[in-house]
Amino acid sequence: MKPRPLIEAVGLAKYFPVRQGLLARNSAVVRAVDGVDLTIARSEVLGLVGESGSGKSTLGRSLMMLDPPTDGQIVFDDTEITPFSDRLLQPYRKRMQMVFQDPFSSLNPRMTVGEILEMPLRFHAAALDKAGRREKAEQALETVGLPGQYLTRYPHEFSGGQRQRIGIARALILEPEFIMADEPVSALDVSVQAQVLNLFARVRQNMNLTMLFVTHDLAVVGHIADRVAVMYLGRIVEIAPTRTLFAQPRHPYTEALMSAIPMPDSGNRRQRIVLKGDIPSPISPPSGCAFRTRCPYAVLECAQARPPLRLVEPGHQSACIRDDLTLVSPLDAVSEASPTWARAI
Amino acid sequence: MTTAAAPLSVFATPAWYQNRTLRRFMRHRLAVMGTVMIALLIMACVFGPYLLPYDDLKIDIRHRFAAPFTGDHYLGTDALGRDTAARLLNAGRISLLVGFFAMVISTVIGASIGVIAGYYRGWLGAVLMRIVDAFLSFPSVFLVLVLAAFIKPNPIMITVIIAATSWMEIARIVETEIRSLRERDFILAARMIGASSRWIMFRELVPNAIGPIIVAATLTIAHAILLEAYISFLGYGIQPPLPSWGNMLNSAQQYLGKAPWLAIVPGLAITLAVASFNFIGDGLRDALDGRSDLK
Numbered sequence: 012m013k014p015r016p017l018i019e020a021v022g023l024a025k026y027f028p029v030r031q032g033l034l035a036r037n038s039a040v041v042r043a044v045d046g047v048d049l050t051i052a053r054s055e056v057l058g059l060v061g062e063s064g065s066g067k068s069t070l071g072r073s074l075m076m077l078d079p080p081t082d083g084q085i086v087f088d089d090t091e092i093t094p095f096s097d098r099l100l101q102p103y104r105k106r107m108q109m110v111f112q113d114p115f116s117s118l119n120p121r122m123t124v125g126e127i128l129e130m131p132l133r134f135h136a137a138a139l140d141k142a143g144r145r146e147k148a149e150q151a152l153e154t155v156g157l158p159g160q161y162l163t164r165y166p167h168e169f170s171g172g173q174r175q176r177i178g179i180a181r182a183l184i185l186e187p188e189f190i191m192a193d194e195p196v197s198a199l200d201v202s203v204q205a206q207v208l209n210l211f212a213r214v215r216q217n218m219n220l221t222m223l224f225v226t227h228d229l230a231v232v233g234h235i236a237d238r239v240a241v242m243y244l245g246r247i248v249e250i251a252p253t254r255t256l257f258a259q260p261r262h263p264y265t266e267a268l269m270s271a272i273p274m275p276d277s278g279n280r281r282q283r284i285v286l287k288g289d290i291p292s293p294i295s296p297p298s299g300c301a302f303r304t305r306c307p308y309a310v311l312e313c314a315q316a317r318p319p320l321r322l323v324e325p326g327h328q329s330a331c332i333r334d335d336l337t338l339v340s341p342l343d344a345v346s347e348a349s350p351t352w353a354r355a356i
Numbered sequence: 357m358t359t360a361a362a363p364l365s366v367f368a369t370p371a372w373y374q375n376r377t378l379r380r381f382m383r384h385r386l387a388v389m390g391t392v393m394i395a396l397l398i399m400a401c402v403f404g405p406y407l408l409p410y411d412d413l414k415i416d417i418r419h420r421f422a423a424p425f426t427g428d429h430y431l432g433t434d435a436l437g438r439d440t441a442a443r444l445l446n447a448g449r450i451s452l453l454v455g456f457f458a459m460v461i462s463t464v465i466g467a468s469i470g471v472i473a474g475y476y477r478g479w480l481g482a483v484l485m486r487i488v489d490a491f492l493s494f495p496s497v498f499l500v501l502v503l504a505a506f507i508k509p510n511p512i513m514i515t516v517i518i519a520a521t522s523w524m525e526i527a528r529i530v531e532t533e534i535r536s537l538r539e540r541d542f543i544l545a546a547r548m549i550g551a552s553s554r555w556i557m558f559r560e561l562v563p564n565a566i567g568p569i570i571v572a573a574t575l576t577i578a579h580a581i582l583l584e585a586y587i588s589f590l591g592y593g594i595q596p597p598l599p600s601w602g603n604m605l606n607s608a609q610q611y612l613g614k615a616p617w618l619a620i621v622p623g624l625a626i627t628l629a630v631a632s633f634n635f636i637g638d639g640l641r642d643a644l645d646g647r648s649d650l651k
């Protein structure tokens with residue numbers, strides 16, 4: 012039996028009007044998210060990967076109803092929340108929270124850590140008095156591995172990794188069911204990244220969290236995600252359980268992303284696929300398959316119609332029309348020297 | 357543990373030196389000088405008139421046009437034999453108070469409009485900022501004179517008129533600041549929590565814009581003092597017998613050849629006050645520049 016989805020997006024789209032030139036008002040739109048269907052089951056961690064500019068953050072923010080979508084529906088725990096006003100959304104805010112990429116801009120520099128952590132409680136736990144809020148904030152700090160007496164300090168007194176922990180504590184303090192983490196380790200040093208990822212893995216276990224974990228780094232996704240969605244120019248081009256995706260990528264874009272993961276000691280079969288040019292402008296994406304301008308396997312038919320996500324095997328969907336391809340997996344060359352996550356999956 | 361970690365040096369760092377903002381301000385020599393000057397000027401205006409031997413309104417025809425530093429009128433006397441020092445300090449009370457309250461009013465108006473325009477953007481922000489532009493496109497002296505010609509010039513009205521023509525710069529500065537601050541992720545985090553617009557504006561955005569607001573406010577005092585002097589000099593401002601630095605200049609005009617000190621004394625006071633506030637503003641701009649400690 013399939014687990015009940017916690018959050019679901021149907022045909023989700025987010026367009027941003029852009030002004031081109033002085034007089035032409037709203038003559039064009041950026042199709043940042045362009046028709047995304049997505050389901051995240053309870054207690055599942057879905058990784059969302061793609062190059063910078065592919066629309067991951069916009070998709071995440073739309074799911075959280077921070078930027079109301081242009082089109083499509085969002086269903087949270089069997090309730091469609093898309094048409095909800097801020098007031099109606101308020102009870103849902105408690106149930107979904109966000110962790111941000113930049114630990115420097117995500118904490119108000121003029122508030123103490125205590126004020127930052129108590130803020131969600133002011134809005135969502137009115138029954139708690141000052142002392143109760145303080146106690147909860149202290150607990151939240153300890154959950155993320157920081158001593159409780161840091162509550163009186165200001166964000167600038169902390170390192171990037173510590174700040175990110177504070178950001179995680181803020182997201183967890185209301186005990187949400189769903190967390191959207193937007194590149195939460197991208198801004199951190201590699202050594203700190205592993206610690207913060209472990210923290211995510213731990214709280215996810217302990218709090219039975221459902222997560223959308225956004226990253227441009229496939230190696231990070233290998234650590235933490237149960238399933239991975241690959242995004243390109245506002246669309247999901249492949250989605251599969253993490254192991255399946257790594258073992259048998261079915262979309263050439265996924266193959267290219269994977270070929271860029273550094274893998275020591277891989278055989279000579281593994282070659283980095285260097286994508287031609289930049290990601291095209293989401294103002295005028297290529298017709299047909301949006302990836303065709305950079306795809307090494309593109310054929311004429313690729314330009315004809317936008318390929319829908321199709322089931323290629325149970326639980327594995329891809330939006331490439333070519334079923335004849337055998338794509339290279341980074342796991343083909345896994346050896347003792349490979350990173351732990353690659354050996355684990 | 358704290359005692360063990362304390363430095364062994366006998367000379368402890370003074371507490372104020374630990375505050376980075378103050379430290380940066382103290383390094384700005386002109387700003388420190390400006391602060392001292394303003395402090396002295398304020399003390400002189402508050403207490404001076406009680407200490408001087410002469411009342412500012414006392415007419416003494418026998419000693420008209422006494423030169424400064426002669427006799428017991430320290431800064432000489434005017435055409436009616438009134439003590440210039442007493443008049444200067446009493447005028448300073450008026451001029452500084454007008455400047456101060458004009459600053460308070462225009463800061464409140466300007467900051468409010470800037471915060472609302474920067475936060476809401478959209479049509480509301482656009483309309484507000486076009487109003488700011490419209491006000492700015494009038495030369496403010498002209499605006500003040502037009503207003504002063506219609507309104508009975510008492511000190512309160514002069515303050516209001518000056519404030520009404522001085523808030524636009526602050527509105528612009530605050531709008532720019534709020535506009536960039538609201539793109540930061542902590543605003544998104546506040547929205548994610550469901551914080552109200554009021555909370556976001558006044559608890560999240562304004563505290564982060566306080567530096568530019570203070571700097572702009574300080575520069576506005578300088579501007580307001582100058583503007584008061586200007587309109588009073590032209591005869592539309594503070595009306596005699598109430599003295600202000602501006603109307604002292606006005607009455608000094610006729611005797612420029614005979615008693616130039618009557619113009620020089622209030623002129624110096626205006627220059628000193630305006631320059632000092634400008635220096636303080638510059639010092640604060642450097643000291644409060646968030647970028648160095650907000651990282």
Ligand SMILES: Nc1ncnc2c1ncn2[C@@H]1O[C@H](COP(=O)(O)OP(=O)(O)O)[C@@H](O)[C@H]1O
Nearest residue numbers: 027041043062063064065066067068069070293
């Ligand atoms: N507020 C906005 N206004 C206009 N364009 C935007 C806005 N936010 C994002 N975009 C555009 O949408 C596209 C996707 O951006 P984003 O979601 O940030 O991608 P990612 O997170 O994958 O790097 C980019 O081309 C970006 O320029």
Ligand code: SF4
Nearest residue numbers: 300303306313331332
């Ligand atoms: S549909 Fe064509 S262009 Fe698109 S990924 Fe497949 S082969 Fe490449």
Ligand SMILES: [Mg+2]
Nearest residue numbers: 067068069194
């Ligand atoms: Mg992003």
